[in-house]
Amino acid sequence: MADVLRFRNDDPIEEPAVTLDAFVDQEDASAVRIEAGEDPRRLIPVLDRVKLVELGIPRFRDGRCFTAARILREAGYEGEIRAEGDVLVDLIFFMRRCGIDSFAPQSPLNRADVDACLSRYEHVYQHAADGAVPIWKLRHG
Amino acid sequence: MYKYDQYDQAMVDARVEDFRDQVRRRIAGDMNDDQFKPLRLKNGLYLQLHAYMLRVAIPYGTLNSRQLRKLAEIARKYDRGYGHFTTRQNLQYHWIKLEDAPDILAELATVEMHAIQTSGESIRNISADQYAGAAADEICDPRPWAELLRQATSFHPEFSYLPRKFKICVISSPADRAALRWHDCALRIVRNEAGEEGFEVYAGGGMGRTPFIAYKIRDFCPAAQIFSYIQAILRVWNLHARRDNIHKQRMKILVHDLGEEEFRRQVEEAFQHFLTLDTDFPQAEYDRIAAYFTPPPFETGLPDDIDRSDPDFALWVDQQVIAHKTPGYAIANISLKPIGGIGGDATAEQMEVVADLAERYSFDDVRVTHAQNLVLPHVRKQDLYAVWQALHEAGLADANLDLVTDVIACPGLDYCTLANARSIPVAQKIQRRFAEMERQLDLGELKIKISGCINACGHHHAGHIGILGVDRKGTENYQLLLGGSGAEDTTQAKITGPGFDEDGVVDAVERAIERYRELRDPGERFIDTYRRVGLDAFKEAIYG
Numbered sequence: 079m080a081d082v083l084r085f086r087n088d089d090p091i092e093e094p095a096v097t098l099d100a101f102v103d104q105e106d107a108s109a110v111r112i113e114a115g116e117d118p119r120r121l122i123p124v125l126d127r128v129k130l131v132e133l134g135i136p137r138f139r140d141g142r143c144f145t146a147a148r149i150l151r152e153a154g155y156e157g158e159i160r161a162e163g164d165v166l167v168d169l170i171f172f173m174r175r176c177g178i179d180s181f182a183p184q185s186p187l188n189r190a191d192v193d194a195c196l197s198r199y200e201h202v203y204q205h206a207a208d209g210a211v212p213i214w215k216l217r218h219g
Numbered sequence: 220m221y222k223y224d225q226y227d228q229a230m231v232d233a234r235v236e237d238f239r240d241q242v243r244r245r246i247a248g249d250m251n252d253d254q255f256k257p258l259r260l261k262n263g264l265y266l267q268l269h270a271y272m273l274r275v276a277i278p279y280g281t282l283n284s285r286q287l288r289k290l291a292e293i294a295r296k297y298d299r300g301y302g303h304f305t306t307r308q309n310l311q312y313h314w315i316k317l318e319d320a321p322d323i324l325a326e327l328a329t330v331e332m333h334a335i336q337t338s339g340e341s342i343r344n345i346s347a348d349q350y351a352g353a354a355a356d357e358i359c360d361p362r363p364w365a366e367l368l369r370q371a372t373s374f375h376p377e378f379s380y381l382p383r384k385f386k387i388c389v390i391s392s393p394a395d396r397a398a399l400r401w402h403d404c405a406l407r408i409v410r411n412e413a414g415e416e417g418f419e420v421y422a423g424g425g426m427g428r429t430p431f432i433a434y435k436i437r438d439f440c441p442a443a444q445i446f447s448y449i450q451a452i453l454r455v456w457n458l459h460a461r462r463d464n465i466h467k468q469r470m471k472i473l474v475h476d477l478g479e480e481e482f483r484r485q486v487e488e489a490f491q492h493f494l495t496l497d498t499d500f501p502q503a504e505y506d507r508i509a510a511y512f513t514p515p516p517f518e519t520g521l522p523d524d525i526d527r528s529d530p531d532f533a534l535w536v537d538q539q540v541i542a543h544k545t546p547g548y549a550i551a552n553i554s555l556k557p558i559g560g561i562g563g564d565a566t567a568e569q570m571e572v573v574a575d576l577a578e579r580y581s582f583d584d585v586r587v588t589h590a591q592n593l594v595l596p597h598v599r600k601q602d603l604y605a606v607w608q609a610l611h612e613a614g615l616a617d618a619n620l621d622l623v624t625d626v627i628a629c630p631g632l633d634y635c636t637l638a639n640a641r642s643i644p645v646a647q648k649i650q651r652r653f654a655e656m657e658r659q660l661d662l663g664e665l666k667i668k669i670s671g672c673i674n675a676c677g678h679h680h681a682g683h684i685g686i687l688g689v690d691r692k693g694t695e696n697y698q699l700l701l702g703g704s705g706a707e708d709t710t711q712a713k714i715t716g717p718g719f720d721e722d723g724v725v726d727a728v729e730r731a732i733e734r735y736r737e738l739r740d741p742g743e744r745f746i747d748t749y750r751r752v753g754l755d756a757f758k759e760a761i762y763g
Contacts, residue, residue: 139257141378141457144376166250168241172377176376176377191240195237203373205496214500
């Protein structure tokens with residue numbers, strides 16, 4: 079777990095993540111891995127027993143994880159969402175905004191670069207899963 | 220015109236630092252070129268044949284004189300003294316050094332400009348009708364919506380790593396001057412029976428190697444919900460698009476694979492969901508933005524007639540000047556298509572002349588058209604002669620709007636790494652062949668569009684006459700297409716048959732045009748004759 083960058087205060091889930099197919103039937107499982115291309119909505123009926131969702135990032139250019147994370151957050155999921163795979167520094171700001179709150183990158187990230195990317199934009203133009211107040215709301219109080 | 224507040228300014232300033240840091244990390248070797256490429260593309264920086272190309276966003280094709288002067292200054296300081304206006308109403312510099320790019324962005328930010336999302340797999344700069352706010356046939360100015368959507372789609376966290384590019388266009392008139400249905404998402408502002416403003420929405424259009432004309436996905440989306448609807452479209456596409464073949468990842472392919480009905484059903488479902496998330500911008504924000512687009516203080520009681528005693532001026536007026544919605548005013552089009560020049564190019568000096576004219580005669584307002592020309596949208600008719608004289612001196616007074624020499628051409632193999640063939644020399648040869656003004660006027664509206672590869676930046680699918688450059692066993696070869704349109708009567712051009720070499724295609728164009736002259740009914744445009752008689756009547760003439 080040493081290589082996982084977490085933005086959560088609770089204890090990490092140590093249970094290995096099982097495939098989405100297995101998870102749906104395996105009633106005692108609490109950690110699930112969703113590969114890019116799998117439909118995250120399949121998890122919604124069993125969301126109450128999920129404690130960790132691992133999103134597989136096969137290539138950093140594959141943006142399906144952003145939608146997957148938002149769909150889970152919009153369904154009320156509050157547990158950990160971890161991006162695992164080809165996670166690069168410049169993705170993390172958008173991933174955080176979409177509700178991804180832990181990162182297991184294939185290659186280690188430079189923490190100073192991560193912090194710089196996360197703090198660079200003080201405001202945002204639109205609602206997402208991170209609760210940031212959009213600029214239009216700041217303009218109109 | 221829209222003005223940045225402290226939030227908008229902070230956003231572009233942060234983007235400059237963001238990109239500066241990305242360049243630093245690339246040069247330091249912290250990321251490889253594969254990793255850097257999407258990042259630079261999201262900021263409009265391409266690596267071309269000879270140098271980097273930087274594409275600057277001109278949101279909805281609107282500029283003020285201060286911005287245009289800055290573009291001229293950058294052309295002089297960092298490029299070779301000119302810029303190239305594009306078919307997406309943007310401006311490209313073709314001779315940029317990577318290490319200068321962050322400084323150029325910083326200069327752009329001082330005049331409320333940027334290069335955000337002008338390339339890459341992102342929601343691109345939003346295009347609009349170049350006559351917005353001036354056209355006699357518009358329901359309202361579409362630009363407040365375009366600006367609202369510019370903000371809503373900038374750095375959208377869910378849709379910043381899309382399967383491919385995503386292009387949005389907004390117009391508000393029955394006439395289409397913006398190639399609306401060739402966009403991934405096309406919006407036309409309409410009013411419903413209750414008089415409420417909303418959008419007719421089209422989806423799944425696009426050119427490239429597999430062209431599709433966007434289909435109408437919704438008759439009416441209430442204006443206040445349009446961002447939800449666009450996000451719904453994007454989410455369905457982002458979730459379901461193929462990711463295994465870059466040539467099959469545009470949204471048009473998904474629409475085709477799922478079928479229009481099923482795509483619509485999924486979008487509707489996602490739309491209902493988005494409506495519950497409270498992501499739409501409120502009326503107050505629309506009103507704030509719209510206040511920047513209130514009409515300029517037009518004078519009343521101005522003379523509505525034009526002194527046509529100078530015949531060269533009269534010719535220019537007939538070809539370049541369009542009716543304005545306000546009496547006493549006119550829309551003046553500026554041709555960037557001099558015979559034998561490079562279409563869409565403007566020198567720094569020319570940009571400055573246009574900036575001066577805009578400031579003095581057009582309420583500080585300049586527009587860029589997707590046909591790669593410029594517009595002064597609000598000129599008093601009594602000032603047209605002075606404007607024309609200044610344009611004439613600057614080499615900008617060609618009178619060829621929508622005529623055979625008003626050719627759209629991509630940069631082609633002279634600049635672009637993707638190209639298979641050169642576009643510019645073909646455009647120049649066609650221009651020279653038809654340069655005689657009497658001949659141009661006789662042929663009337665005739666839109667020739669040339670692309671140097673199947674990516675179709677030169678819009679050849681939408682040309683009355685289209686030319687596509689291909690690589691045929693190592694030599695440049697040109698396919699001829701007929702019957703396309705990017706106007707309200709959108710159609711896709713068809714290939715006539717075997718291709719030609721560079722001179723051969725110019726001859727073939729001439730044969731097609733001569734056939735039109737034989738077949739046309741009085742007053743009939745080339746495209747109308749083509750539609751009436753069909754492709755075969757032209758093939759005979761072209762191939763003999």
